[in-house]
Amino acid sequence: MNTFAFLEKAARQRPDAPALVQGDEVVSYREFHDRALAVGGNLLALGLGAGDRVAFCLANSPRIMEVIYGCFAAGLIVVPVNARLHAREIAYIVGNSGARVLIHGAEYQDGIIENETLFEGVTRFCTEPAAGANPLDDLYDPARALTAGVEAKPEDLCWLFYTSGTTGKPKGAMWNHRMVRCVIMNYLADLHNIQPGEMVLHCAPMSHGSGIIALPTVARGAVNAIMDSASFDVDALLATVERLKVSHIAFMAPTQIVKMLEEYVPGRHDISSLKAICYGGAPIYVDQLRKAVETFGSIFVQLYGQGESPITITGMSARLHQELLDAGDARIGSAGQIRTDVEAHCVDADDNPLPPGEVGEVVARGDVVMPGYWANPEATAEALRGGWLHTGDVGYFDERGFLFLLDRAKDMVISGGNNVYPREVEEVIILHPRVANCVVFGIPDEYWGEAVHAVVVPKPGETLTAREIIDFCGEYMAGYKKPKAVDFVAELPVSGYGKILRREVRDRYWEGHASRIGGGAGAKVVQG
Known part of the structure; x- marks a missing residue:
């Protein structure tokens, strides 16, 4: 099954419903579907074929989703690049992945030109007129649009997620269609059951965690609403929640939650529509979490994962947050419990499984785990030895399967x-x-x-x-x-x-x- 099928189904069932919203721009599911098919067809018209890589470095916008699903439709492998990276870092990822195309915002043009030798041989598309780049609008030419998404096998690669290694050189975690489908279904089952038409807001980079949560949003025919402010602005965020009646904020780093607490003015905005805020990626103090629940209600959802098992190893639902807080249970300081279709435990230095309470490295396996790193068999063998993903995180599971993280085996x-x-x-x-x-x-x-x-x-x-x-x-x-x-x-x-x-x-x-x-x-x- 090609992951594009989720968009195809949503467009058939809800063609005129909004799919992508940013500021005054509203893209319906029919338009989203057709634009993705156009992007896919025009990329293939450049001479790209199944399995070729297409990188993008874009600020949050509907274009990100159109490019991702355009690549899915064409059987290409999308390579999202963190929009905050330096041009030399972007060049490394483009070069390592062997991407033949780079789609980028105008704000990266100067850095690319300053390092143009690092981008030789790469066809570029820019959001605005730029030397050496084609206009992004060329990829939306309907004359070359696909009529449908191509067939794809579950093991076909569709995404390279670049994550740093202990040497500091980013490695491309390979995601296939089966893996992405499992991530989508697991999120809906364990963390937040997104419903058709629900308004899901993105205020974090869509090249990473927030963009991953955009996938189950599409699968359910819900709305991916995207903040149009360049930086995190609490008042603008809450005003958007009020205006769009947002029910779910896709992903927030704990620092954003802390900032929201610091700047929140009770009564300034009606945020009663808000039912879930997903957070992860870093620590949050329990006292801060408790204050957040007291201030905004029992709406917080925690996830723990990494690029090699995206957003899916352990988690803690909003209900479980509230239960633990009400009981004064120390497990509120954990990373939650193992997700439904994931296996995980801790191992010693010889990879022997450890009983509850004993400290070791966290390992996981399941269809949500990557098949390996792109063009890096040595790192793949090390990370997946014995058939388990070795996370590099040190901790322990208690007798109820709650994961407590203590340290990192790596220096990240x-x-x-x-x-x-x-x-x-x-x-x-x-x-x-x-x-x-x-x-x-x-x-x-x-x-x-x-x-x-x-x-x-x-x-x-x-x-x-x-x-x-x-x-x-x-x-x-x-x-x-x-x-x-x-x-x-x-x-x-x-x-x-x-x-x-x-x-x-x-x-x-x-x-x-x-x-x-x-x-x-x-x-x-x-x-x-």
Whole structure:
């Protein structure tokens, strides 16, 4: 079954109903269906064939959904790129995936031109007239539109989700049609049962978690409403909830929930239509969660997953949130229970299953787990050894199957719901001509959960400022990856093999904190 069939069915059943909404733009299901077929047909007319990759880097808009479903319809593999990445980072993903086409917003044009050698051989389409790029409107020419979606087998790839690895180089988690279908059905079954016509609002990047939740929205013939503000604006969000009678906010990082609590003005907007807010991707303090439930009602839904098993390993429904809070149950500090059609447990260093209460690495399996990483058999073998996805997260399951996350086997930092790997930041800092050495890690931060922090060793006789290091990083990478603070030292501790002892340095900043993932001393945290 081709995932495009979900859109095809929705367009047949609800042709004139709104499918995609942003500001004053309303795209009906008939129009969405026809535009996706046009995108698919025009991509094939370029000479692309089944299994070819098409990358996009776009700010949130209906165009994202049209491109995704256009690729599904044509049997192509879509490669969403985080819209916050630097042009060089975009180029790496385009090159690694072998994407023949890049669809991008006009805001990326200058960066692409500055690094144009990295994009050689790639056909580009831009949302506005731009040198070296075709107009995006060319992909909507109805003369070359497909008449229907192509046939697809369950194991055919349809999506490459790029997620960083321990080396800092992004890896493409391969998703096939069976996997995407299972993610869709699991979300509807376990987290929020979206209904036809329901208004689902997106205020987080649709290249990631929010865009994944857009898929079950389409499957149910509901409305994907998209915020048109460039940054997260609480008043604009709640005004949109009131205007559109939004019932479900697709995905929020905990930092957005905290900001919403800080800026919420009771009575300013009628948000009584709101029935569910899905959150994940980073820690949230239990006290903050409790206050959110008290303020907005029992509407919060938690998910835990990763790109290799998108949004689907464990979860906690709105009902379960309320039950645990009412009972004063410590399980509110967990990452929820194993999802319906997923298997998961913890293993020791030799991959032996551990009983409830014993700490080890979280592993999972099921049709929601990727078949592997794109063009990376070594990483695939490591991540999927023994037939289980090794998440790199350390924790334990209790006797009722609630997952408590304690640490990360890998060094990834989750800051405001964004994944940052220290190695990729270090590789940039070390390029600075006055830097001798450095180490990067996450430190506790009440707002961000974790903040990216750098400890730098200047070269002998050189002096540096934190601002110089932060600005230098900004020339090479997305803003959210830059250190939020920098300390300077004369030397870093190293092992007998000369390896920097990252944890020894990092642990000094975590003294008095309950876990390595976030939270103040003695505080419970919820992992998303």
